[in-house]
Amino acid sequence: MLKVKKISFSYQGKAILKNISFEVQKGQVLGLLGRTGVGKTTLLKVIKGLIDADSGEVFYKGEKILGPKDVLVAGHGEIQIVNQDFQLFEKLSIFDNIKHLLIQFDVDYQQKRTTQILKLCNLNKFKDRFPRELSGGQQQLIAIARALAKEPELILLDEPFSHLDNISKKEVKAVLQRIKEAYQTTFVFVTHDHNEALALSDELMVLDRGKIVQKGKPSFVFENPKNKVVAGLLGKEYLPKT
Numbered sequence: 001m002l003k004v005k006k007i008s009f010s011y012q013g014k015a016i017l018k019n020i021s022f023e024v025q026k027g028q029v030l031g032l033l034g035r036t037g038v039g040k041t042t043l044l045k046v047i048k049g050l051i052d053a054d055s056g057e058v059f060y061k062g063e064k065i066l067g068p069k070d071v072l073v074a075g076h077g078e079i080q081i082v083n084q085d086f087q088l089f090e091k092l093s094i095f096d097n098i099k100h101l102l103i104q105f106d107v108d109y110q111q112k113r114t115t116q117i118l119k120l121c122n123l124n125k126f127k128d129r130f131p132r133e134l135s136g137g138q139q140q141l142i143a144i145a146r147a148l149a150k151e152p153e154l155i156l157l158d159e160p161f162s163h164l165d166n167i168s169k170k171e172v173k174a175v176l177q178r179i180k181e182a183y184q185t186t187f188v189f190v191t192h193d194h195n196e197a198l199a200l201s202d203e204l205m206v207l208d209r210g211k212i213v214q215k216g217k218p219s220f221v222f223e224n225p226k227n228k229v230v231a232g233l234l235g236k237e238y239l240p241k242t
Contacts, residue, residue: 001026001186002154007046007056009039016042018210020056024203026153027184029176031201031218033191033233039210040190044156047188049076060154080147081156086139088131094118094142095127101149113149120182121145121175137168141175148179157189161196173200194234198222206230 002024009017016039024030032040045051047058051074052067059065060076068074075081089097099114118124121141131139140160147155160176161169173196179185191197197204197218204218206229214226225231 001028001061002047002188003059004043004047005057005059007043007053007058009042009046009051009053011042016210017046017053020210020212022205022212022215024154024186024188026186027180029180029187029189029200029202031189031191031197031204032207033194033197033204034207035192035233038207040207041158043207044081044158044188044190048079048081048156050074050081078152079154079156080150080152082140082143082147082158082160084159084162086131086143088139088142088146090131093128093130094123094134097131097142098145098149101146117145117148120178121148122171135168137164137171140164140168140172144172144175144179148183148185151183152185153183154186154188157187159191160189161191161193169196176200192233198234206233 004020004022007017007020008015020043032043034040046053047065049065049067052069057064060079065076089100092100095114095118098117099110102110102113118127121144123141123145126134126138131142160172164172176187180187189200201218203215204221205215206213206221208229214221214230221230222234225234225236231237
């Protein structure tokens with residue numbers, strides 16, 4: 001579904017991403033684990049087509065994703081991204097926050113699809129309320145629900161559990177699992193929390209200083225950290241094999 005090939009990106013002379021390559025299969029959850037500032041969010045923006053890489057290519061279902069220099073409107077329409085700030089319409093109800101994104105479809109479909117998404121994301125009881133009236137975890141679910149509106153096959157999540165309490169994290173995880181099971185949705189999410197990365201990922205990729213330092217099944221990476229950086233991110237002591 002997604003192929004990232006030798007992506008490099010720099011900003012003001014500083015290398016942010018260095019020769020990044022990986023693939024994601026349909027229905028897979030890829031977790032990108034790394035400290036703040038290692039290029040995780042930048043990588044999501046390159047994948048979505050919001051910024052141009054200095055070199056390399058990204059392919060979605062075999063189609064090359066073009067950046068702002070090659071298109072009038074930046075961002076691939078079939079790939080959705082959920083940002084840390086949620087980007088909700090504060091003056092619209094939860095129901096209308098989702099329905100607004102379906103305005104080009106007929107009214108019956110707007111109603112049906114919005115109701116379906118609200119139920120899947122466990123938000124139906126809040127449909128007439130406004131974002132400011134809900135908790136951070138509930139607002140995160142609204143942002144995810146909005147991303148689902150047009151039935152994307154790939155959703156990018158930027159620190160989806162940041163600033164959430166444990167109860168909210170549990171609910172968001174459950175909703176993501178339901179979405180994956182219902183639609184075979186593919187997810188790429190970035191996090192600095194190893195517990196979330198290990199719990200949700202089918203495949204785990206560890207980034208440090210703009211490079212992939214280890215990639216594999218979460219259980220394998222956890223049991224076999226490649227170096228001190230990986231071990232530290234996973235909350236473990238690094239014991240070199242002799």
